[in-house]
Amino acid sequence: MFDSMSYQKLIQELKPYQATLVAVSKKKPVTDIELALTEGQHIFGENYVQELCEKQPQLPQNIEWHFIGHLQSNKVKFIVPFVHTIQTIDSVKLLSEVDKMAGKHQRKVEVLLQVYIATEETKFGFDTNEILKLFDNGFPSLQNIRVAGLMGMASNTENTSQIRAEFKSLKNLFDKIKPGLDRTVKPVLSMGMTSDYKIALDEGSTMIRIGSALFGSR
Numbered sequence: 001m002f003d004s005m006s007y008q009k010l011i012q013e014l015k016p017y018q019a020t021l022v023a024v025s026k027k028k029p030v031t032d033i034e035l036a037l038t039e040g041q042h043i044f045g046e047n048y049v050q051e052l053c054e055k056q057p058q059l060p061q062n063i064e065w066h067f068i069g070h071l072q073s074n075k076v077k078f079i080v081p082f083v084h085t086i087q088t089i090d091s092v093k094l095l096s097e098v099d100k101m102a103g104k105h106q107r108k109v110e111v112l113l114q115v116y117i118a119t120e121e122t123k124f125g126f127d128t129n130e131i132l133k134l135f136d137n138g139f140p141s142l143q144n145i146r147v148a149g150l151m152g153m154a155s156n157t158e159n160t161s162q163i164r165a166e167f168k169s170l171k172n173l174f175d176k177i178k179p180g181l182d183r184t185v186k187p188v189l190s191m192g193m194t195s196d197y198k199i200a201l202d203e204g205s206t207m208i209r210i211g212s213a214l215f216g217s218r
């Protein structure tokens with residue numbers, strides 16, 4: 001259930017940072033999203049293609065949808081017609097597929113490159129050197145996507161100094177590649193979830209992705 005009080009508190013907390021809030025509504029019903037809309041939230045994050053494709057037609061068309069789950073190339077076509085940002089680009093192949101499909105639908109899709117900053121083996125993404133290489137000679141020109149920035153997830157640990165170090169390294173990389181980002185959109189550094197968003201904001205996040213603090217546990 002969407003919690004209006006927690007939402008308003010979080011909005012106030014974010015103000016000094018001018019960071020964007022993505023409300024992560026995965027596994028939550030459309031009624032929860034409708035409640036959040038009445039509070040003024042209009043950016044939502046979803047992890048699963050099928051779930052997103054089921055919810056999207058039931059909700060207002062002006063919602064800014066962010067895809068934040070692992071995305072397979074063969075599923076890109078289902079979300080490209082309406083998605084605003086794909087935050088989880090983890091290969092050049094996926095990038096080209098999004099470009100191709102966006103072209104087909106005559107749309108521009110914003111993308112974030114997912115960077116692997118955690119120590120766990122289970123998280124997807126490019127590593128730091130791959131990102132640097134991609135931007136080495138200017139980012140490869142693709143017609144239908146706008147590369148807005150980077151996204152990363154810290155390790156799932158209680159060790160806050162480790163989390164901080166991981167966010168620091170992502171911010172550092174972000175600063176290096178920033179000149180190569182698409183100039184027509186605001187640069188985005190998407191880091192921070194319910195358990196670690198305070199550290200992320202402290203380390204320069206411009207976008208946090210919050211689920212359970214707003215909608216309850218899943």
Ligand SMILES: *Cc1c(COP(=O)(O)O)cnc(C)c1O
Nearest residue numbers: 024068193194195209210211212
């Ligand atoms: C689920 C998810 C979130 C939100 O997680 P909470 O801990 O519920 O805030 C953020 N980012 C990604 C990539 C997720 O998969």
